[in-house]
Amino acid sequence: MPEVTSYTPGFPTWVELASPDPERSKRYYCDLFGWTSYTLTTDIGEYEIFALGDAGGPETAGMQTLADDSLPSSWTCYFRTDDVPASADAVRAAGGLVLVEPTAVADLGQMALCSDPEGADFALWYPYHLQGAGVVDEPSAMCWVELACRDIHAARDFYGAVFGWKAVDRDYYASVYTNWKVGDWSVAGMVSMDEHWPPGYPPHWIPYFWVADCDDSAARAVELGGRIHIPPSDIEPGRFCIVTDPTGARLALIAPALPDGAAHTRP
Template identity: 65%
Template sequence: MPEVTEHAPGTAAWTQLTSPDVGASKEFYRGVFGWDSYTLTLGAWGDNEIFTLDGAQGPEVAGLNSLTDDTEPASWTCYFRVENLDAALDAVGGAGGAVSVEPTDVADLGRMALCSDPQGADFALWLPYNLAGAGVIDEPGATCWVELASTDVQDARRFYGRVFGWTAVDRSYYAPSYTNWKIGDWSVAGMLPIESWWPEGFPPHWIPYFWVEDCDATAGRAAALGATVHVPPTDIRPGRFSVMTDPAGARLAVITPDVSGRPAAPARP
């Protein structure tokens, strides 16, 4: 597999799981995706688990750290690559978003800030130093998509368009109105509306999609390991997907993409 050494500005460069039980989450994801991991000590940030593909020395896939506030739910956070962190934060504030963690250096890996959009969905900004982000994407076992569920689709289109320069395109997948966000000709993220049939008070949120070779088998394996499957394996035009929460309550999705007629990814360094 080609290893990714750089992520384009405006794309999801990294995904990080926060969990109340790091050990249990590590075993769950290793069991579901066959990941390995190593521990990275980051000074004031404490110990972080770095999930890898194809052994502990393989490319990085995602991160895992412990919740610092027991009242917060377990969750996956999507980190978007930026070229100028201060300018991106100005855009977040100017578009009506909020900053919950001010710009902070994560050791020598990069500089991050945690933000939320006007509907309250959390996301992070990432300016890399020595960690570009995930070392593999768009491959089995790795992240291949990120998706927002929002209570106000039109406002979210306005907000992310201002912050990342994304262009919104209408699609019809498994939601009556699905948004494909694009940079140039390349799709970088998606969005669907939170509708009346969703659980009452369901919060806006971002989730990662992980590419798997057999959606049904992966969903079954995740359920056997304690996940709750909310959307059973279902066929849509991009492939066969399933949405679940892990045993700690963090929401994620898996997909076996339909690669027939799939355009080649943009060339990567």
């Protein structure tokens, strides 16, 4: 699909890895997805940009060094807003926390790091020169983001208040899956952390990355040092798996089921 040049408020725009071992993470993701990377030096430190194809290709994701070794390696999902301070106020009013106050990231944009009432981290983004991912919904690019939490009713209230999302439930096998929508567009999903999850496992957001063959990509993820948590499985949207990378960050791989052979386009 064409490169993305803008995002509608409420849409996921960017995903960012916090890694305790950036060089190892760089090798892993470049090998797994065929990405390249380059380093930006900003007023808040060095920031790694992953790109599709060569270094001049569209941006796919970011990476920074994990500042606190006591924290787990993880992916953070960024959501577009027209007013970061106002959205941060909405987070607080809805019972969440603002972990990093609205901050300019060089000439890229303005961000704030937040957590919802259950402790799942996410970020707000208003673009200056970086709209977000330059490509989505095609192989080796982000195509979905998903929240896993225990209180789905509280999450519906929270994210509805912050982003204006409408929650639409769908029955997937024995469980209910929530699609969050902006207008007619599905922008994110939510699963309930039931008894099948390890006790004490924290609520979290994860990105989904499009792959051509889920089984092949899952095998490659393991060869490169990752671990499989949910093996390749068929669901209505396609064939997916959940993995953790060599530093412990959780992500999903999916080969979408596309009857017409093409991804949807975004507004």
